[in-house]
Amino acid sequence: MSTADEHGITAMAAEHAGQVLAIYQLGIDEGNATFETTAPGWEEFDATKLPEHRYVALDAPGRVLGWVAAVPVSDRCAYAGVVEHSVYVHPDARGHGIGTALLHKLIRSTEAAGIWTIQSGIFPENTASLVLHQKAGFRTVGTRERIGQHHGRWRDVVLIERRSPTV
Numbered sequence: 001m002s003t004a005d006e007h008g009i010t011a012m013a014a015e016h017a018g019q020v021l022a023i024y025q026l027g028i029d030e031g032n033a034t035f036e037t038t039a040p041g042w043e044e045f046d047a048t049k050l051p052e053h054r055y056v057a058l059d060a061p062g063r064v065l066g067w068v069a070a071v072p073v074s075d076r077c078a079y080a081g082v083v084e085h086s087v088y089v090h091p092d093a094r095g096h097g098i099g100t101a102l103l104h105k106l107i108r109s110t111e112a113a114g115i116w117t118i119q120s121g122i123f124p125e126n127t128a129s130l131v132l133h134q135k136a137g138f139r140t141v142g143t144r145e146r147i148g149q150h151h152g153r154w155r156d157v158v159l160i161e162r163r164s165p166t167v
Contacts, residue, residue: 009105012054012067017042019064020056027088032126034086035150052113053083055105057098065093068102070110073119081116081167087129094128103136107162116167121147121157130158138162 012020021042027033039045054069066089073082085106089098110118122129124143134140138160146154 008058008060008065009055009101010058012049012056012069014042014046016056016064016067017045020067021045023064023067023088023090026091030091031151032123033088033129035148035155037151050083053085053106053109053115055102055109057089057093057102059093065090066098066102068106070106070118081114082119083110083115083117084119084121086120087132099129099132100136103132107136107164111164111167114167116164117161119159119161121159124156124158130160133160133162136162 021039024039024045028036028039040048048071049069050071054067056067057065059065066087068085068087070083070085073079073084087099087102087106089102106118118138119141120133120138121144122133124130130140139162141159141161144157144159147157148155
């Protein structure tokens with residue numbers, strides 16, 4: 001297993017695949033995390049997430065408590081410093097600072113890589129995620145109303161971003 005830092009955060013690896021995807025599916029099943037309805041297979045997940053900007057939080061036995069990962073928003077060179085991220089924490093592990101630790105690790109890694117903007121879209125009903133991101137320095141850009149259908153109903157998405165003060 002990879003070596004974790006003092007907060008139990010370590011680089012995400014294939015050995016974490018089953019637990020990462022299970023946590024993702026739990027978030028999907030709650031209905032306020034994503035437009036996705038099923039977690040992808042590991043091969044697809046692994047191929048789309050930036051390897052240098054994906055982490056897991058582990059407990060002492062090595063169980064995954066949560067994860068964060070980023071994808072590029074575009075292949076156009078003008079957007080080379082902009083990523084979109086996702087952060088998921090197992091329902092039983094919420095409220096213990098895991099999401100905060102994961103976001104801080106992502107912020108450090110992206111800034112070190114010259115990335116100036118981390119963005120995401122969050123359903124407005126996901127108030128815990130909105131509060132988590134606000135505390136981590138994200139701001140609300142705006143709300144895209146009725147941007148997509150999820151289980152047959154139109155959903156709004158709150159656009160958030162964090163601009164690096166150092167990059």
